[in-house]
Amino acid sequence: MSTTTTGSAARRAHESRVLAALRDGPLSRAELARRVGLSRTTLSETTAELLRRGAVVVVDTDAATRRGSGRPAERLALDPGSGQYLGVDFGHRRVRAAVADAARETVASGVEHYDDDTPWPRRLDLAFRLVDRLAREHGLHFGELQAVGIGVVGPYGGWRVDSKQVSWARRSAPHDVHGAFAERFGAPVVVDNNTRLAALAEAVSQPEGATDLLYVRLSDGVGGGLVVCGRIGTGAHGFAGELGHINVDPAGSRCRCGKRGCLETVASAPAVLAACRARGVEVTTLDDLAAVVATSDPVVEAVLRDVGAAVGRVLSTAALTLDPDEIVIGGEIVHVAPVIVEQAAATLRYELHPLPTDEPLVVRAGRLRDTDGALGALAAAFHLSPLLAGYPQPEAADGDADLRGTLRTPMPALHARLRRAL
Numbered sequence: 001m002s003t004t005t006t007g008s009a010a011r012r013a014h015e016s017r018v019l020a021a022l023r024d025g026p027l028s029r030a031e032l033a034r035r036v037g038l039s040r041t042t043l044s045e046t047t048a049e050l051l052r053r054g055a056v057v058v059v060d061t062d063a064a065t066r067r068g069s070g071r072p073a074e075r076l077a078l079d080p081g082s083g084q085y086l087g088v089d090f091g092h093r094r095v096r097a098a099v100a101d102a103a104r105e106t107v108a109s110g111v112e113h114y115d116d117d118t119p120w121p122r123r124l125d126l127a128f129r130l131v132d133r134l135a136r137e138h139g140l141h142f143g144e145l146q147a148v149g150i151g152v153v154g155p156y157g158g159w160r161v162d163s164k165q166v167s168w169a170r171r172s173a174p175h176d177v178h179g180a181f182a183e184r185f186g187a188p189v190v191v192d193n194n195t196r197l198a199a200l201a202e203a204v205s206q207p208e209g210a211t212d213l214l215y216v217r218l219s220d221g222v223g224g225g226l227v228v229c230g231r232i233g234t235g236a237h238g239f240a241g242e243l244g245h246i247n248v249d250p251a252g253s254r255c256r257c258g259k260r261g262c263l264e265t266v267a268s269a270p271a272v273l274a275a276c277r278a279r280g281v282e283v284t285t286l287d288d289l290a291a292v293v294a295t296s297d298p299v300v301e302a303v304l305r306d307v308g309a310a311v312g313r314v315l316s317t318a319a320l321t322l323d324p325d326e327i328v329i330g331g332e333i334v335h336v337a338p339v340i341v342e343q344a345a346a347t348l349r350y351e352l353h354p355l356p357t358d359e360p361l362v363v364r365a366g367r368l369r370d371t372d373g374a375l376g377a378l379a380a381a382f383h384l385s386p387l388l389a390g391y392p393q394p395e396a397a398d399g400d401a402d403l404r405g406t407l408r409t410p411m412p413a414l415h416a417r418l419r420r421a422l
Helices: 001-022 029-036 039-050 121-137 177-185 195-204 267-280 286-293 299-320 332-336 339-351 369-382 411-419
Strands: 056-061 074-078 085-090 094-100 106-113 148-154 189-193 213-218 224-228 232-233 326-330 363-366
Touching: 001 029, 001 074, 029 039, 029 148, 029 299, 029 332, 029 369, 039 056, 056 332, 074 189, 074 267, 085 121, 085 177, 085 195, 085 369, 094 121, 106 121, 106 286, 106 369, 106 411, 121 177, 121 326, 148 195, 177 189, 177 195, 189 224, 189 326, 195 326, 195 369, 213 299, 213 332, 224 299, 267 286, 267 299, 267 332, 286 299, 286 332, 299 339, 326 339, 332 339, 332 369, 339 363
Parallel strands: 085 148, 148 189, 213 326, 326 363
Antiparallel strands: 056 074, 085 094, 094 106, 213 224, 224 232
8 A cells, every 4th residue: 555545544534533523512622632632733734624625614712611821722613514525316307415514414405306308408407406405595515525426317337228219328317427516516426326326325324234235216217226245236337236127027018228017117106106097096196196095995005016016026036146134125105105015025925935044034115215315325425335345436527536535434433324314
């Protein structure tokens, strides 16, 4: 390891200790020195850098509590208005953003909606407007933004398909989404599939993290994410976890990917609503569905159990391949219709019955609800969890892969902060 790399890691560790101490409230430099155990010179250099980039501010002096004579000492605190990390989740019909401060606490989040066929320039504009709105509403500024994590629908990278098909390529993010955010904010950016980032958020939100987790999200589309042997799985071409495009009905409806009968054509929110309408139940929104579910309508319950069974069969195939400790089913619809998770779990138990194990597979609904993708994008921007070993770090527009101000926070601390976002 080079001297430069070692020095950079040491600086990050010092900054992490100072920021951790300041989470409890303002402290003078002398109080900080006693708490974090740094020399006067090292502490002075560390606090100067944190002040320079806006992570901390001088709030007052200790004159009111100081004993004896002498010049009052400045007290430092985390800058509540400094947005240091930004997570953005682009879905099929909405963009959601979350902002974290220097302590990696989520300080603001919000959403903007758009139509499924909204062009990408408009989606980017709505995302930037959303961030500006969060800044106004919460008194935030982004002058020293450290990194941006972005989730997009479908694989992100060099993948292309025949433009004559109805395909992911038409709906996936353009390759300049990285450049658009890097230019707007002047910060390193990492972009990945939004459902993979949601899986990351669910994994790191647990007290000790997840070493083997299978995640599927039922939303306007259907996607998935994998944590295998303690690492987030991307696959050789970025396709790992595309559970929504596993076939469940060869003669089924046409999917947006160009095939027929993908799980997405059965288990996405629009597909579920359409199936209910086809059975004579007029529902157009998830709120409508929630109202009908509350009445225990037998027709709707049958539709939802069919959906859960299809999800369970797909998950059982993946589970037999990957042998996860836990399966998480996320997305808005599972909180409206929990019977989907119940039926998926029952189908899984049936399909996995021959396997001998003393530890039953855990199947549960996602804990993070609608914010999972944005929080996962934040986690990718932090680049702290061991789950991200080998995962690309946020890159600056000029190709510099050194994440400014990255702090190696212990994993349990990162888990705690994401849990507080629930």
